[in-house]
Amino acid sequence: MSQEKPKESSTLIDLQAIAEAKKLFLQRVTWVHHWTDSLFSFRIERPDSFRFRSGEFVMIGLEDGNRPLLRAYSIVSPNWEEHLEFFSIKVPEGPLTSRLQHLKVGDYLFLNKKPTGTLVTDALKSGQRLFMIGTGTGLAPFLSVLRDPETHEKFDEIILTHTVREEQELAYREFLEEQIHADEIFGELLRDRFTYYPTVTRGEFRTQGRITDRIQLGDFAKDLGLIGNRFNPLTARVMVCGSMAFNKDMASMLKEHGLQEGSNSAPGSFVVERAFVG
Amino acid sequence: MTFIVTDPCVKCKLMDCVEVCPVDCFYEGENFLVIHPDECIDCGVCEPECPVEAIKPDDEDTPDQFWLEVNTKYSEMWPNITRKGVSPVDADEFRNEENKFERYFSEEPGDTD
Numbered sequence: 001m002s003q004e005k006p007k008e009s010s011t012l013i014d015l016q017a018i019a020e021a022k023k024l025f026l027q028r029v030t031w032v033h034h035w036t037d038s039l040f041s042f043r044i045e046r047p048d049s050f051r052f053r054s055g056e057f058v059m060i061g062l063e064d065g066n067r068p069l070l071r072a073y074s075i076v077s078p079n080w081e082e083h084l085e086f087f088s089i090k091v092p093e094g095p096l097t098s099r100l101q102h103l104k105v106g107d108y109l110f111l112n113k114k115p116t117g118t119l120v121t122d123a124l125k126s127g128q129r130l131f132m133i134g135t136g137t138g139l140a141p142f143l144s145v146l147r148d149p150e151t152h153e154k155f156d157e158i159i160l161t162h163t164v165r166e167e168q169e170l171a172y173r174e175f176l177e178e179q180i181h182a183d184e185i186f187g188e189l190l191r192d193r194f195t196y197y198p199t200v201t202r203g204e205f206r207t208q209g210r211i212t213d214r215i216q217l218g219d220f221a222k223d224l225g226l227i228g229n230r231f232n233p234l235t236a237r238v239m240v241c242g243s244m245a246f247n248k249d250m251a252s253m254l255k256e257h258g259l260q261e262g263s264n265s266a267p268g269s270f271v272v273e274r275a276f277v278g
Numbered sequence: 279m280t281f282i283v284t285d286p287c288v289k290c291k292l293m294d295c296v297e298v299c300p301v302d303c304f305y306e307g308e309n310f311l312v313i314h315p316d317e318c319i320d321c322g323v324c325e326p327e328c329p330v331e332a333i334k335p336d337d338e339d340t341p342d343q344f345w346l347e348v349n350t351k352y353s354e355m356w357p358n359i360t361r362k363g364v365s366p367v368d369a370d371e372f373r374n375e376e377n378k379f380e381r382y383f384s385e386e387p388g389d390t391d
Binding site: 058059071112114116117265 | 294297298299300301302319321322323326327329
């Protein structure tokens with residue numbers, strides 16, 4: 001009696017054919033973690049030849065009617081990590097995230113071969129303090145940059161802010177408040193040089209409200225013991241990652257403080273990237 | 279929405295944008311590049327990379343959407359470009375000149391890839 005091929009393996013062969021035709025990697029999912037009903041993280045195996053700079057994003061996705069359906073995702077992992085981790089929201093009507101949220105260990109994802117982005121230390125001039133200002137899933141690239149030893153060579157101090165609506169949406173909080181300080185390498189490297197500054201816009205929280213408001217009202221500077229509530233163009237370097245409106249607000253504030261936007265070809269004092277959704 | 283390549287690129291074609299595009303949506307003419315509007319994912323990484331500030335979001339196009347039309351038309355005709363090639367040797371001379379499109383634009387395809 002001839003044995004029928006299990007459905008799983010034939011699906012995998014189809015996916016491999018699409019990946020080959022579209023010059024994509026096809027990578028196995030190794031870990032999935034749901035933070036809340038609307039936020040989750042997952043990891044895939046990293047291809048040996050896949051190189052990226054900490055803070056970059058890459059297109060990843062699933063098969064959709066024999067074609068790849070890809071979206072840009074910031075890589076949470078630092079560039080030395082063996083796997084690739086991503087942080088995503090779940091959009092009920094989102095073509096990709098509505099399906100991605102059901103991801104299980106052992107599933108496969110397409111991974112584009114060309115990571116890119118502007119939230120890289122290469123796009124910033126050296127400075128004293130690096131501020132990484134993120135909202136929602138815009139935290140993702142900063143988790144990568146934070147764990148790149150080069151970041152700590154270039155800057156004396158790192159301040160990472162994360163603004164969400166409700167306290168439970170502070171994903172990676174335990175990691176940023178505790179685990180990273182217990183880490184063999186980073187515990188030492190970050191001692192007295194790293195501040196995690198979460199803010200929550202709905203509900204009671206010790207540091208409440210939008211980060212833009214807290215900066216402008218001076219609460220941010222006061223909480224951190226900084227002098228004045230403006231960014232100093234000579235010493236402050238800033239990375240911004242959030243919604244389109246948030247990025248615009250932050251960029252105009254920074255320009256008003258005298259900071260200049262940088263890029264890979266011309267490093268400056270701040271860089272902006274939107275958090276990718278959908 | 280998409281990003282579009284506009285006048286300052288003509289005769290300069292520095293191609294820094296090509297290196298950073300995650301979806302390789304640039305197409306190459308002899309002395310100009312265009313973005314394929316249907317392939318652009320609107321990530322905006324190319325915009326600050328352009329040394330001559332030729333790349334803009336399409337909501338900053340002329341009212342008659344001239345540049346969107348140029349980008350749409352030539353991205354269908356020219357070959358895809360996925361890596362930075364050699365810029366014209368006289369690129370610097372044309373860097374600050376305005377209204378270059380009507381004077382110098384060439385419909386001929388480029389040949390980097």
